[in-house]
Amino acid sequence: xxxxxQSPRYKIIEKRQSVAFWCNPISGHATLYWYQxxxxxxPKLLIQFQNNxxxxxxxxxKDRFSAERLKGVDSTLKIQPAKLEDSAVYLCxxxxxxxxxxxxYFGAGTRLSVL
Amino acid sequence: GDSVTQMExxxxxxxxxxxxxxxxxxxxGYPSLFWYxxxxxxxxxxxxxxxxxxxxxxxxxxxxxxRKETTSFHLEKGSVQVSDSAVYFCALAAGGxxxxxxxFGQGTILTVHP
Numbered sequence: 001x002x003x004x005x006q007s008p009r010y011k012i013i014e015k016r017q018s019v020a021f022w023c024n025p026i027s028g029h030a031t032l033y034w035y036q037x038x039x040x041x042x043p044k045l046l047i048q049f050q051n052n053x054x055x056x057x058x059x060x061x062k063d064r065f066s067a068e069r070l071k072g073v074d075s076t077l078k079i080q081p082a083k084l085e086d087s088a089v090y091l092c093x094x095x096x097x098x099x100x101x102x103x104x105y106f107g108a109g110t111r112l113s114v115l
Numbered sequence: 116g117d118s119v120t121q122m123e124x125x126x127x128x129x130x131x132x133x134x135x136x137x138x139x140x141x142x143x144g145y146p147s148l149f150w151y152x153x154x155x156x157x158x159x160x161x162x163x164x165x166x167x168x169x170x171x172x173x174x175x176x177x178x179x180x181x182r183k184e185t186t187s188f189h190l191e192k193g194s195v196q197v198s199d200s201a202v203y204f205c206a207l208a209a210g211g212x213x214x215x216x217x218x219f220g221q222g223t224i225l226t227v228h229p
Contacts, residue, residue, distance in 0.1 A: 004158070031215065042119070042204050042219030043159070056216060091158065095215070101147050101166045101208070104217060106159040 002026065004107035006092050012113045018080035021110045025073070025094030031055075033104060034067055034077050035091040043091055049075065079112075087114045117142045117209050121220035128195055128227050136190040136223045138179075138205035146207040148172075148181050148188040149217070153202040162190075162203070195227045 005024040013019050025032050030051050035043035046065065048056040052072040060067070064083070069075040079086055089111050093104040122137040140146065150162040150172070163172030168183035177192045188205060205220040 033217075035217075040221070042206070042221050043217070044219070045216050048216060093159075093217075102215060103161055103164070104215075105161075106151075108156075108158040 004092055004094055004105055006090075006107035006110055008110055009108065010111050010113075012115065013082055014115050015084055016081040018078065019082055019112060020076050020078045021090050021092075021112075023075045023077070023092030023107060025075075025092070026096075026105055029094035029096050029105075030072070031095045031097065031102075032069055032075050033093040033095075034075070035093065037089040037091055037109070039088070046077070082112075082114045084114050087112055117146070117207060117218045119205050119207055119218055119220035121203075121205050121223050124222070125224035125226060128225070130197055130227055130229050131194045132227075134190070134192040134195045134199075134225070136203055136205075136225070138188045138190065138220060140186050140188065140205075140207050142186075142207055142209050142218075144209060145183075146209045148179070149206045149208065150177070150179055150188070150190050151204045151206060151219075153204065153222075155201070159204065195225075197227045197229055200225055200227050 032049045034046045037043040046060045047067045049069045067077045089109040091109045093106045095102045095104045118141045147166045149164045151159040152162045163174040165172040165181035171180045179190045202222045204222045206217045
């Protein structure tokens with residue numbers, strides 16, 4: 001079974017530029033998550049989708065971050081404009097159902113450097 | 116809100132030494148608890164989990180027991196190997212309005228020397 005796919009693996013941009021990340025979850029997984037992992041810290045949830053609907057985006061900086069999952073499968077996360085503090089690894093995860101007992105499977109992440 | 120606290124790192128051990136990484140949590144209700152491992156250049160992988168009090172999760176020689184009375188989920192391994200060198204994250208998934216969302220600790224870097 002293929003895992004969670006993310007691209008690109010690395011991205012370097014200058015502040016105030018825009019950037020987009022792509023995620024394709026495990027086939028059949030209805031729930032998709034985007035996490036931000038700043039160096040030296042644990043991942044922090046940005047947004048959670050159930051199919052193509054948003055379940056939780058309370059930690060998403062909506063003035064500059066946006067995410068969509070239009071067909072309930074793959075998803076994109078966009079930052080516009082980027083700030084220096086957005087430098088982090090952006091992780092996508094998926095699970096077959098919602099709930100505290102369900103396992104989330106993670107992609108390898110996209111490492112973003114904002115200069 | 117929910118939170119997870121891990122012991123300060125990094126941890127450096129010799130091969131075959133005993134490993135303990137402490138993890139305590141704060142959450143309402145009855146969360147599920149997880150240990151994830153991140154090897155260099157790779158994504159997070161689930162190591163083990165426990166979904167209710169007194170459950171013991173185990174995998175690859177690692178163990179952790181869900182202790183509700185002490186709100187802890189300490190990770191242990193009797194004899195570590197060089198290949199265990201990685202970053203270990205304790206996490207919880209709560210119910211209620213945060214249904215399924217993972218809250219992570221800050222991670223503990225483990226280095227095992229031959």
